[in-house]
Amino acid sequence: MSDKIVSIAEGVEGLFIENNRFNTTSISYNFYLPMREETAALNALLPFVLTSCGKDYPDFSALTLKLYKLYGATIDASVEKYGDCQLLSMRISCINDRFTFDSDSLVKSASDMLLGLIFEPNVENGAFLEDDLQREKRKAIEHIKGEIAEKRIYAKNRIIGEMFKGEAYGIPKCGTVEQVEAITGETLYAAWQNMLKKAFVRVQVIGEALPHKFFEGVAERFEGIERSGITDCRLCKPTAPANKVNTVFEKMDVKQGKLVMGFSSEMYGDDDISLPLMVMCDIFGGAPYSRLFTNVREKMSLCYYCAASAIRYKGLLLVDSGVEWQNADKAANEILNQLEIMQKGEFSDFEFESSIKSISDTLTGYYDSQSGIDMWYALKVHNNELYSPEDILQKIKAITREDVIYAAKGVKLHTIYKLLPKEGPIC
Amino acid sequence: MLKQVFESDFGESYVKCEHESGLQIYILEKPLYNSAYALFGTRYGSIDNVFSVNGEKTQVPEGIAHFLEHKLFESEDGDAFTRYAATGAYANAFTSFDKTCYLFKCSTRFYDNLEILLDFVQSPYFTAATVQKEQGIIGQEIRMYDDSPGWRVMFNMLLAMYKNHPVRIDIAGTTESIAEIDDKLLYKCYETFYNPQNMFLCIAGNVDTDKVLKMVDEAIKPKEKVELCRIMPEEPDEVVKPYVQQALEVVIPLFCFGYKEKTEKPLSLKKRICTSVLLDMIIGDASPLYKKLVNEGLINDEFSFEYFNGPGYASVIFEGESQNPQRVADEIKAEVARLKEEGLNKKLFNAVRSNFYGNAIRNYNSIESIAMDLVDCAMSGHDLFDEIKYLKAITVEDVFKRLTVLDNDKTVLSVIVPKEK
Structure with a gap:
């Protein structure tokens, strides 16, 4: 473990990243819990309820007014899949004290505010209050129902559901409408208690200075909580190769079709193992110099986008494109052809070097984004070491063409998903 | 070059310059940062479809500013993306209602990237064949937006709000309007709007202002001044339909x-x-x-x-x-x-x-x-x-x-x- 990590309580880590280039300080609380069918919706609702009101702020308007007075401090909540875990994050960010006219303790006030919201919610008799619950449930249900509006995201979620049926990774990150509807004040309270007792927790501060006795304050909150059965945030079953390629069609009243191809990768796992897959994916379909962009888009003029993305930890690679349904098979064949070229090592030195340069440039740029650094470390808890962007950059520079070819050879087609217009072919 | 320095009371400062070609340059240095971000743009967007140059009126197809943006990345000996690939920069471009900007972001080799940016935006290369290829790609971009409820709800509102003003038209045009575009029209629009008098360069990040200005001075190709007039139709106060x-x-x-x-x-x-x-x-x-x-x-x-x-x-x-x-x-x-x-x-x-x-x-x-x-x-x-x-x-x-x-x-x-x- 890095000497930068502070142990706050059992399974609770603190991390302060000093960075004096920003005008703001950012504090995030990241809770990692296993992704399970029965708890996905409950856990996903928690950060939104917790950051909308609290003991000191009876409703969200009072809370927002306080944030406005704290010079536009911002609070936000998010839910992400992280391997086979669910990552619940709550963050506050505020301008540094030196920019205020009347306060020398703005950062401290903001930090106390978020801590209070997480540990002292609006609860009575072992249940969240009905008004708060119904409001956030309604928003969560509308969010889930609204996902169909953006077809590119919808199509990618659909293929993941198909590829990982019955597995933790196939569960929608916010649960289903029915699961949200079933939540009560009591079940949410139990989920909150479970989060405080069992989640692996990473508290991160990025800014000029750590607020006075910050980690001690967090430790005090955890003192009365019995921490046991802590989540192993390395939970992650690799993507199993398909015995037979599965093809899934769906019809909708749309003008443009969507094609998504899901692949399993034999290379998977943490940053000590899977970085060549990052480079492979980038050469294959990551940037304008990539095989997919230059061939499927530029040479064949089949689409506006055709891009590859890899979830290395899971050993999953996706290619997605927006195409006319008549061209979907042509595009799919060319995507597979380009994969074969990657596997045979027939990509050029220029493409390989461009990719290393592009990834290196992006990694160096991470230090210029506060939210980027926060996200970076929150998504790196599975590594044995606390790798910085600079550490990964050094590893990237050591990757060879052979490493990339090896990564490509392990990539196997698993599932094809096609979203087709109604006037398209009969499936 | 006329140079002004602006200071704030919260620790930031920037420089504004006007090059003799008419190009406006804005630079804000961030010495503690690793990266820099540069945009080279023109005051030319999707609403500039009717204009006159030295008194001669022209009407061009809808979506041509956006089409031109796509095509400018290509030159006779390859495209700008390939040149950027050699440096590792992230590069892109966008067209809005009133401007078109070409941009890059990088944390190494800033001056090499700036050289590419200044060069390709000043080097148009359009042929009938490359125009035809782009019609397929942009056609798919338009189809993608046709299915996007977030995009449609906004443009439907603009259509119902504006009777004549071209803000009512989709930035990318329509599959029919872009079919009317050819290489000659692209050159016409390029020569009209991609004149340094009508352009700007804006940079923020870890750069040296003097070095940037020296490079710009050497790279910018001055052009003859033209009397450019954007012709906007009369727009009633009322909405078309509520x-x-x-x-x-x-x-x-x-x-x-x-x-x-x-x-x-x-x-x-x-x-x-x-x-x-x-x-x-x-x-x-x-x-x-x-x-x-x-x-x-x-x-x-x-x-x-x-x-x-x-x-x-x-x-x-x-x-x-x-x-x-x-x-x-x-x-x-x-x-x-x-x-x-x-x-x-x-x-x-x-x-x-x-x-x-x-x-x-x-x-x-x-x-x-x-x-x-x-x-x-x-x-x-x-x-x-x-x-x-x-x-x-x-x-x-x-x-x-x-x-x-x-x-x-x-x-x-x-x-x-x-x-x-």
Whole structure:
């Protein structure tokens, strides 16, 4: 473990990243819990309820007014899949004290505010209050129902559901409408208690200075909580190769079709193992110099986008494109052809070097984004070491063409998903 | 080169220069950062379809500014993306209603990237074959937006709000209009609008201003001055129709509700800031109306609002998802009427102003945001630090004056409803 990590309580880590280039300080609380069918919706609702009101702020308007007075401090909540875990994050960010006219303790006030919201919610008799619950449930249900509006995201979620049926990774990150509807004040309270007792927790501060006795304050909150059965945030079953390629069609009243191809990768796992897959994916379909962009888009003029993305930890690679349904098979064949070229090592030195340069440039740029650094470390808890962007950059520079070819050879087609217009072919 | 230095009282400073070619240059140095972000742009967007050069009037197909943006990346011996690939920079471009910008972001080899940017934007290469290839790609881009409810709800509203102003037309044009584009038309537009007199270069990040200026001086090719006149049609004060609806594959209806504002001259920055503060007071997260609409289940976290304005158009737009868009629109109208009657809450004004100040300071964290704000300076002529200056100076009375632009008789409600199964 890095000497930068502070142990706050059992399974609770603190991390302060000093960075004096920003005008703001950012504090995030990241809770990692296993992704399970029965708890996905409950856990996903928690950060939104917790950051909308609290003991000191009876409703969200009072809370927002306080944030406005704290010079536009911002609070936000998010839910992400992280391997086979669910990552619940709550963050506050505020301008540094030196920019205020009347306060020398703005950062401290903001930090106390978020801590209070997480540990002292609006609860009575072992249940969240009905008004708060119904409001956030309604928003969560509308969010889930609204996902169909953006077809590119919808199509990618659909293929993941198909590829990982019955597995933790196939569960929608916010649960289903029915699961949200079933939540009560009591079940949410139990989920909150479970989060405080069992989640692996990473508290991160990025800014000029750590607020006075910050980690001690967090430790005090955890003192009365019995921490046991802590989540192993390395939970992650690799993507199993398909015995037979599965093809899934769906019809909708749309003008443009969507094609998504899901692949399993034999290379998977943490940053000590899977970085060549990052480079492979980038050469294959990551940037304008990539095989997919230059061939499927530029040479064949089949689409506006055709891009590859890899979830290395899971050993999953996706290619997605927006195409006319008549061209979907042509595009799919060319995507597979380009994969074969990657596997045979027939990509050029220029493409390989461009990719290393592009990834290196992006990694160096991470230090210029506060939210980027926060996200970076929150998504790196599975590594044995606390790798910085600079550490990964050094590893990237050591990757060879052979490493990339090896990564490509392990990539196997698993599932094809096609979203087709109604006037398209009969499936 | 005429050079001015602007200093703020919160530790930032920037340089503004005018090159002898007419190119305007804005640079804000961030020595503690690893990266830099540069935009090379022209005051040429999707609304510039009718214009005259030295008195000669021309009308071009809709979507040509965006088409030109795509095509400029290509040259006789390869494309700009390939050149950037050799440096590792992230490169892109965008076309909006009133401008086209070419940009890159990098954390190494900034000057090599700047050389590429300045070179390819000044080196057009269009042929019949490459134009035809692009028609396929952009055709798919247009189809993608046709299926995007968020995009359609906005453009349907603009179509119902503006009778003649070209802001009503999709930035990429239509598959029919782009079919009319050929290499000759592209050259015509390029020669008209890609003149340094009409262009700007905005940079923020870890760069050396003097070195940039020296490079620019060597790379910019001065062109003969032309009398360029953008011809905008007469636009009535009234909206075309108050309600418009389209069925798409959605589950929850999407809405876009807008107020049309009469505008002739470009709006001052102060007026724009006052309007933004006003909107936050009417329906921002801390307002009584927002609380009511959320508690009654009428809006969710997708709700947002903006002051949308540019040459010859201005409107206040509220958008989001709702099971009852008409109720949301009616509630906004009722609140506007109430505030006109009862006045604005001073305490809320102070809180909103504090929020805006914090956000403005936060903005200086991001080199992308700074560079985009410098583009805004180049487009409208104000000083970058004016925003914070005005935020400190404006009064609740200044904000109240902007309430008068919200006319409940000049509104449009655009709704995307679910398809009937």
